[in-house]
Amino acid sequence: MKSYITTPIYYVNGAPHIGHAHTSTMADILKRNRKALGYDTKLTTGCDEHGQKNQEAALESGMPITEYLTMRSGEFQRLFDMINVDYDYFVHTSRPEHMRQVANVEQRMFDAGLIIKKQYSGLYCTGCEQFKKTTDLTDEGNCPDHPNLGVEELDELNYFLNIEPYRQQLLEHIEENPKFVDPPIYRAELKRMLAEPLEDLCISRPKTRVSLGVELPFDNNYVTYVWFDALFNYLTNLDWPKEGYEQWWQAAEHTIGKDILKTHGVYWPIMLMSIGESPPARLSVHGHWVGPGGIKMSKSLGNVVDPIEVIEVVGTDALRYFLARNMRSDGDSNISLELVRQTYNSELGNKLGNLLSRAAKFSKKQFDDRVPTPGLFGSADEIIRISVLEAVNGFARRIEMADIPRLTQQLITVCDRMNNYFAEQAPWDLIKDPITDERCRTVIYVSLDCIRLVFEALRQVIPMSSNAALLMLNCLPNENEIWQPALDSLPPETKLNEIETLYPRITE
Template structure:
């Protein structure tokens, strides 16, 4: 896998004008699973998320509820923390842009840009979308609206500008020279095309509202919400203290890899504005911007107005957290839009989790109890080596890591379910119930091999469905320190230990109950 020891992965910080939906859960899930795999691989990992709490949209949303902006953001920010807790996301830092440490980072970044003559005061006139918190050129409008479908308004006010146009060629060099800086390739092509069409300087302050971080030395201006929000990636590693151990480890060392995972709707901010700002401020760049697609609801675009928003909390409560995690990773193909369907979700849970993996664990350990009183039998190691080969752990691990670096979680899951299918087929082929009467030594070997299959499956499932994988490995009594990826090819199920009776891990769902 990648030649790095330190791994820094971030979600975008989520805008708090409304409660979290399936898109927020999916982005965080991608980061969580990747971070967990990296930890299991022995990397030093930092995973951050948080909430973006400034801007005109938040100010309007708070006013509509008759609340002060800070009171409103305190309330909504909690809902994102609760979602992260419910979905079992193991983030290391949750950043709120209303925190003092973040304000210091934003002001320090502004000052760096100003010192380097990258900011100037002028006046702005043009089309602005409050919903997107974004400026659009006339040529980008479609039927008088933003490309996203958002309403736009003509804005004319004094503004500070960032000299974005100065960095056009440097950005194109970056895209060309830094392998997979924008991933997947289709998104890179989109960005390159936009940058080649010509960049204009970016308005980075507003005077028509108050809810935000004030421009140093000119408090009638509020710093543009995207400059504010993007800075969170620096805040989390201790900026403006560039001597901070986290900053040095995750941004400055040669053996570090840092990636921003985002949805395709915020590509321009992350792949154009953010690297240009970092280049202008002489600060380290991310190694990658990884861009995933959107989720459709039964083939239709998710829309708040149409009532088709998918609530991850309700789904997790109905089907289980691990089941939801599994489905989103199994059904989604990174970079493309995914289609959410309850029918498909139930089908995946039943066929792949309950009937395949769950059944393998249940029938193997039940048979162990029936024939060996639950005691893992002694086997001849030489016989084990000369018998049909177990899964090749080294080859599996190489494949998993190759898929992981391309965010191909559906391929990783397919690899795991195929191992389980092989194990179930091995049971049927070996017929240990017949061997129990004719060849006990051979029966013991079959049981042990099946336990090894399950250990491999349980180990690889840990980042994907953590609690269920833990149940599997607990039933095998695998020591916690031997559940990492380095142990995958070295550890074996201990001989002679008594395993507890199997506990069902995955419940089946009745499709007929769902409309």
């Protein structure tokens, strides 16, 4: 089975921000999940190097344009490397073969009579690089996603794709495929977008205004609308239209933020339908990160969270854990460096790392550096073992992006129960009396075996520290084997490695 997961390709008109880190991390978690289940996986992320916004940012920087684009896309790639995104392919839309295929598909659409040229006057948001209807705007007449930019009046001769004829077909596709858009609130939003007739999609920009893009093959006074060009990366990454892309394409899942639902949920499926390709299998949509108190991040408020700074202060896994654990599926979620640090200290440090350290060090000290051989399990043992296995099993199935926070929280909730079990069983008392020695061995065995299971699941979320923990327990699973969580897979008498502090406390 194949799994093809994509992230949006990000505009490089500024440095990468927390939203970019989030989408790419969630896509990475999905890939690790599918890989653990034995799928053939492919994950792509990357940069959009065309369009007016990039062109203006390059101009403002004073750098030659290609140098600017290389500098910025390098920053994105470094962030994704730092945050441990296991991408198979890093997209650059300036790649000649991508540009060639975009031009080819445009020529095909043009020859088929799908593209028309006409004068258009309307309101335009440079932030979205899209024409807007007045009904798209806020009461103040601004773009809801770019309220500070203002919209401008444009009157231009451009090329358009007639998309209204496909609206009904797309609505039917959404009805027939309830999981096409997930979670359901964004499915409902997409259906609202498709409730009214669709205006023609402008697919060109005059070179007098934008020169950074794919030249239209049938009119060299124009470049391709940046979104039209960018969306096709999802196919050109697969060497489309060459033989062999189909199997991957059938499994395509796009991870996106809610602000680009329209481009991915309306324009892209219709562009695909118009050339006889099927829509992607899945659009997984998430909300946005905002500052504490739900306040939108802005430089002037000083509440912008820089992912690189967070990684430098608390580390990659602290950030990955926070992102995975906290994104609400019904709206926006709060983040700050302080919140990431608190969550790291209280959950990864106090609950998980601390338990590993206590149980493993006790075992090393009392049982000759080894995992003890347990006696018979009692009811307290079975209760904790079953709840751990249940929580861990959440990651042993195919997960969707919207499931990630709940499943991650389940693991930490079960850590609370493991800590309670450890405290109630009090192995430090049991060891004192030869009569309870075997009971002590059982409690330590159960604790270590449960900790192992939790880290096996967490490899999908925080792979670096989970692998480090499993290495300390000397039971690192083989990456290439299908993962089937099971109790008692930690062999008794396993020699434990050095136990180091996995999540050292971080204070200001």
